[in-house]
Amino acid sequence: MIHLNNVHKSYGTGNNSLHVLKGIDLNIPKGAFVSIMGSSGSGKSTLLNILGILDNYDEGSYYLDGTLVKDMSEKHAAKLRNEMLGFVFQSFNLISFKNAMENVALPLYYQGVNRKKRNKIALEYLDKMGLLPWATHMPNELSGGQKQRVAIARSLISQPKVIVADEPTGALDTATSYEVMEILKEINGDGITVIIVTHEHDIAAMTHQIIRLKDGIISEIIQNGELKEWKQQYTKARVTA
């Protein structure tokens, strides 16, 4: 599904250039549930933005479902984002003057689906998230968890192949965080590839694979099976520290 080959990315130019990604090689198969971890400045958000075609990269190659994503026209990129990708953000990023249903329906608007039909589909997705009674509420009338569920519904409505989530639980309390993770798990269960960036270990532990970034390169990839062991090591390290 996702294939990265020696991807480099720098910000700025000349002497002030900051080399953020220093050659990422990554394979994420279809249906994977992956979290990207790393300290701040490790390049995890940059990597996610590249995966989400929200940002470009300088070197290497990125294949998304067999399509090379490089020097793409913004029009083409928009189409690809719309059809292939669903986004979930830390700060929800709902459109403030549209109600929950309209927010969810928005991706279909850009596909040219007519109003009635897309609102109907949006209600279905809200129902799945258990938010049907809040369909006509504005974002500022919803709790954080509800907002994030609306955002997830919005990311799902275009039936994407990949969900890209940037700290989806970063602004939520623990209980709500787990709820959201439950939903993401279910989505993954339906065969959609889910990639999340997080710095919370308990959240990362719920995924099948953890990709740890350090100083712009992948330092380790931990499979779910090894997770327990790794977790103990980590806890030990923390206790001794």
Next chain:
Amino acid sequence: MFDLDLWKEIIEALKKNRMRSFMTAFGVFWGIFMLIVMSGAGRALENGIMDGIKAFATNSAFFWTERTSMPYEGFKRGRSWNYKNDDIQYLKANLNDVEYLSPRLFGPNSYGGDNTIRGNNTGAFNIYGDYPDYFKIDPWVPLKGRLLNEIDIMQDRKVCVIGERVAEVMFPEGEEPIGEYLKINGVYFQVVGVVDPQTRINIGGGQKNEAIMIPFSTMQRTYNMGDVVHFFSVTSKPGVPVSKLEERLKELLKARHHIAPEDMQAIGSFNIEVEWKKFNGLFTGIQMLTWIVGIGTLLAGVIGVSNIMMVIIRERTQEIGIQRAIGATPSNVIMHIVAESVFLTVLAGYFGLALGVGLLEALNVVLESAGDEMFFRRPEISFRMAIAALSVLVFSGIFAGMIPARRAVKIKPIDAIREEK
């Protein structure tokens, strides 16, 4: 395609910032309002003046005499002189380019006290001695009776045609003036017509409807004027510029009256063709000025809109970023911003247009009731003008939206999403 969501969003955005939208729109509103009002006012001035002279033969010129300004052939400077009947005959015989040539006399006491008496009614009117051809150069129409004719001239008839005002003053209401007599400077004249001028070009001063016209020949004889001619009007044949005729005519007259050829003062003249051109130039100038000022004001308004659109897209950077993340193409984004800008401009412009036209219409009603003597008539704008103004609006709306829109899509989607508020 009517896109309800697009419009909903536009209305929403404008409503959210009522004051700002209003102030922005006001700039455009004012621009188009000024353009319409100024253009209408310019047109009204043109109508007022052109109505007054359009019936007048534009190929006409008028001549009178002044004192000479140079000594010549033994005559000293400052000499007074007059045209004579012979001159008129001579000019008619020797100038092929003349269409009509009509001499005129100014009656005695035109500017003095009451010169016209009928029973107990008296009045001070302008008395002219005219040829029938005069009515072809400066058209008058008879309201009652007839104009002067050739037989009046040939028989030196003591008849007169009078202006409407004269009839009002000299005859009680309801009385028929035709066939009645007026005592003008001590001599009785029979009224044969009440006449109405078609133009407001006025030769010899005074109100045109206070004129009394009698046959030229009758005036010369009755008031002992000999063969003197005070004044004459000339029109040139079609295709001949009257200015050329004017020059030739002056040469001939100077030669006949011992006036230095280079004496510029001795013959007074007035050339409608030249005045006509001046007026036309004046009105073209006024219309041009209107457009320059109007477009300038409008441009200020449009720049205001562009500026506000710039602010709006800055405020919405994050929103635009989100929209792009979930599939909005750059053309979606540009379309949206431009549509909003055009909507704001056209809406404001439409109000300006409507209010401007409304004001002109109201002014027209007031002017109409004020009557005929206004030099300001039928303020109006042409349909073409309105269409032109609207296209300018749409175009400037697109222009105002395009710059901010291009800027909005230049930012990378991720930078837009991360934009701090």
